[in-house]
Amino acid sequence: MSxxxxxxxxxxxxxxxxxxxxENSIAFARASLGPERTHxxxxxxxxxxxxxxxxxxxxxxxxxxxxxxxxxxxxxTRREYKRxxxxxxxxxxxxxxxxxxxxxx
Numbered sequence: 001m002s003x004x005x006x007x008x009x010x011x012x013x014x015x016x017x018x019x020x021x022x023e024n025s026i027a028f029a030r031a032s033l034g035p036e037r038t039h040x041x042x043x044x045x046x047x048x049x050x051x052x053x054x055x056x057x058x059x060x061x062x063x064x065x066x067x068x069x070x071x072x073x074x075x076x077t078r079r080e081y082k083r084x085x086x087x088x089x090x091x092x093x094x095x096x097x098x099x100x101x102x103x104x105x
Contacts, residue, residue: 015055015088015089016057016086016087016088016089016090016091018046018057020091021046021057021059021086021088021091022043022046022059024086024091024092024093025059025061025084025086025093026038026041026061028084028093028096029041029061029063029082029084029096032096033063036066037063037066038063039063039064040063040064041061041062041063042061042062042063042079043059043060043061044060044061044062044081045058045059045060046058046059046060047059047060048088051085054087054088054089055087055088055089056085056086056087056088056094057085057086057088058083058084058085058086059083059084059086060081060082060083060084060099061081061082061084062079062080062081062082063079063080063082064078064079064080065078065079065080066080080098081098081099081100082096082097082098082099083096083097083098083099084096085097
């Protein structure tokens, strides 16, 4: 209690660290895509953003291309890119989308 007799409160804002957000994204990818598709998963990009009024991390991970159209996928260096949106305040992964890379002609 303060001298005025009112209770004192401390508001503490806890945010997910980049490491926690990345770990949550990797765990989400493994749970969603399975261990075979996520073998060799790599962190590619991290971006801070605001979506729908909430602060988020946008985390791009890549996995080796396992497309059935790529018969030589085992020998390929091509990768698939997935973008994860992670809430900064809780660390919750709210979306996983295909991350298209721009190509130059």
